[in-house]
Amino acid sequence: MARVRPNPKLFGSSYKPPKQAPPKSKLSKPQKRILVLLLVLGLIFIIVPRLGVFRIDLVEVVGSEDQRLVEQVKTLEGHSIFSGKVSALVHQIRLSHREISSFNCSRGLPNSLKCRALYRSPVLIWQVGPSRYLVDEAGFVFASFNGENDLITIEDVFTQSLSVGQTVASRELIGQYLNLVSALRERSITVNALSIGESLYQVSVKSTLAGKEVTLTFSLTEPLSWQLSSLEALLASQSELPWTQIDLRVAGYIYLK
Numbered sequence: 001m002a003r004v005r006p007n008p009k010l011f012g013s014s015y016k017p018p019k020q021a022p023p024k025s026k027l028s029k030p031q032k033r034i035l036v037l038l039l040v041l042g043l044i045f046i047i048v049p050r051l052g053v054f055r056i057d058l059v060e061v062v063g064s065e066d067q068r069l070v071e072q073v074k075t076l077e078g079h080s081i082f083s084g085k086v087s088a089l090v091h092q093i094r095l096s097h098r099e100i101s102s103f104n105c106s107r108g109l110p111n112s113l114k115c116r117a118l119y120r121s122p123v124l125i126w127q128v129g130p131s132r133y134l135v136d137e138a139g140f141v142f143a144s145f146n147g148e149n150d151l152i153t154i155e156d157v158f159t160q161s162l163s164v165g166q167t168v169a170s171r172e173l174i175g176q177y178l179n180l181v182s183a184l185r186e187r188s189i190t191v192n193a194l195s196i197g198e199s200l201y202q203v204s205v206k207s208t209l210a211g212k213e214v215t216l217t218f219s220l221t222e223p224l225s226w227q228l229s230s231l232e233a234l235l236a237s238q239s240e241l242p243w244t245q246i247d248l249r250v251a252g253y254i255y256l257k
Contacts, residue, residue, distance in 0.1 A: 054081045057111040064117040081107045098142040098164050125153040128162040139169040152181050155195040176220045219249035
């Protein structure tokens with residue numbers, strides 16, 4: 001059987017077979033340029049750290065007087081400024097130094113590394129059993145505490161255990177605790193400590209009124225204004241306080257004991 005050519009030539013005819021378009025390239029010219037650029041950059045990041053240039057020679061830590069932290073950062077001296085060890089050390093410091101809320105390092109060509117540390121500020125002491133912890137405004141537990149200071153203590157009688165690195169309450173709730181303490185102090189009521197149980201929103205305030213230890217109970221799910229107004233009305237009507245417990249959580253009622 002004779003083989004037939006795909007485009008047979010017809011003698012005596014003006015017919016010409018259509019030209020076949022060349023196969024299209026999978027990548028356009030702009031895409032090829034981007035690919036080449038990425039390859040070049042990749043080679044730079046691989047080769048430059050291995051060269052003897054851009055070695056870290058000057059290290060500065062701003063915002064910290066902790067010499068151990070400074071010495072830890074100085075271990076990067078002699079390494080390439082583009083080395084992945086810089087990012088690894090920053091990550092390690094963030095995990096191991098819970099008292100630091102923010103730690104970042106910026107590289108400066110040809111050989112400098114500048115790091116900034118921002119420390120947490122305690123606003124409360126959170127107590128679980130005999131253990132006491134420093135808590136920042138976001139409710140984050142960043143250090144254990146055994147000393148004395150002027151911070152208000154929240155005695156958590158429900159939580160069984162607590163450790164550094166946990167969050168005990170939201171930023172909003174921490175703000176409510178502080179607002180309650182501030183409002184009572186504005187009314188010349190001495191606040192000794194706060195106590196919470198199963199609910200973080202039911203707060204017992206250990207206070208001193210007219211030289212007497214009195215526990216005031218508030219609900220943070222209800223407006224604090226009318227609870228304080230009820231307390232003020234009660235104190236104004238009494239020359240002496242025969243009670244040791246005053247519950248103000250229900251609108252229009254005061255429970256005394």
